[in-house]
Amino acid sequence: MATKAPSCSTRFRSPASAVWFLPAAVFILLLLLLGRPTMDPYAPATPPGPVSSRRADLYGRMTRDLDERGAAFLKGGETSQSLTLSDLFEVRDGAVVPRLKAVDPPVRANVLYLDPVFAAEIAKAVKEVFLPYFDKAIWFQNSSMYHFSMFHASHHLEPILATKDEIEAEVDAVKGVTEAVCPLKISLDRVVLTSTGVLLGLWQVESGTDPADIRSKLREALPRAPQKQLYDPVLLHTSFARILGPPKLPQQEDTSSFSHIKFFHDLIAQVNGKIRGFQAKVSELWYVEEYDVLALALNGKMRVRRLHLGCNEGQDN
Structure with a gap:
């Protein structure tokens, strides 16, 4: 059955109050429309080597992204598709909510799921x-x-068309993978803010099946899948938030000498001080059909198949 994720909206005092950050929002919202944050800013792909060193190299580059590219999400500008804020969001009852758009064919994504028991502390x-x-x-x-x-x-x-029977066959193939994959014990390595305004949690794997191995198994199980995937094989990340415009500064702040980059680094340091090293366990993989653009990110319409990680190959939990 198709489901809609619980609502999670940002409150506004009035519809007019959304207008001031519209130019900056257009840039980041285009990225949202095109898909979840791709690895293009971090190309070329992480070089071969031990997974731990590859992940450390990747996370280092992602951490430096804001310094090297600047806060591009504050610069605004027109998009190649002439998108406006109203294309993606609307103000309803004083709150900004996504303007959901159907996608055909639906995106078919395999994601590891973080239980709300763990997610709630991070979100707070x-x-x-x-x-x-x-x-x-x-x-x-x-x-x-x-x-x-x-x-x-x-x-x-790279849309890959599939009949209902072919989708069910994909689900069965993915289920075969999850039966052999062990639950992951993970720790939050760091929180970073990208130049496109996405607040990401970057994770390390302490035990269980590594994401690089999970992706390899899924590649074997889904031979029709796009050759070009969206993420580096060793990446394990979660999106926490997306900044759409400039910050509200204290009245005493001297805006003439204000550094947005330093300000953002200070906020990131505060978040890392609260949750860096946070541990969690991941025991589910979801096969998701997203019927709306970015349904997982924007609380859209989707169908979810929840698959338990069975660990039947004798790997460590």
Whole structure:
């Protein structure tokens, strides 16, 4: 059955109050429309080597992204598709909510799922730090839908058509993978803010089946899937929020000498001080048909098959 994720909207005092951050929002919202944050800013792909060193190299580059590219999400500008804020969001009853758009064919994504028992503490820390400065210019990811993107059977860059029977065959193949994959014990390595305004949690694997191995198994199980996937094989990340505009500054702040980059680094340091090293366990993989553009990120219409990680190959839990 198709389901709709619980609502998670950002409040506004009035519809007019959304207008001031529209130019900056257009840039980041185009990225949202095109898909979840791709690895293009971090190309070329992480070089071969031990997974731990490859992941450390990747996370280092992602951490430096804001310094090297700047806060591009504050610069605004027109999009190649002439998108406006109203294309993706609308103000309803004083709240900004997504303007959901159907996607055909549906995106078919395989994601690891973070239980809300763990996600709630992270979401609380993120909101405590960022909400006072971005109460009208931030979209918080629904904490009941925190996930780690693994592998796409079909995505927006390379749609792969499938009949109902072919989709069911994909689900069965993925179920075969999950029966052999062990639950993951993970720890939050760091929180970073990208140049496109996405607040990401980057994770390390302490035990269980590594994401690189999970993706490899899914590739074997889904031979029709797009050759070009959206993420580096060693990446394990969760999107916590997306900043849509400039911060609300204290009245005493001297704006002439204000450094947005330093300000963002200070906020990131605060978040890391609260939740860096946070541990969680991941025991489910979801096969998701997204009927709306970015349904997982924007609380859209989707069909979810929840698959338990069975660990039947004798790997460590």
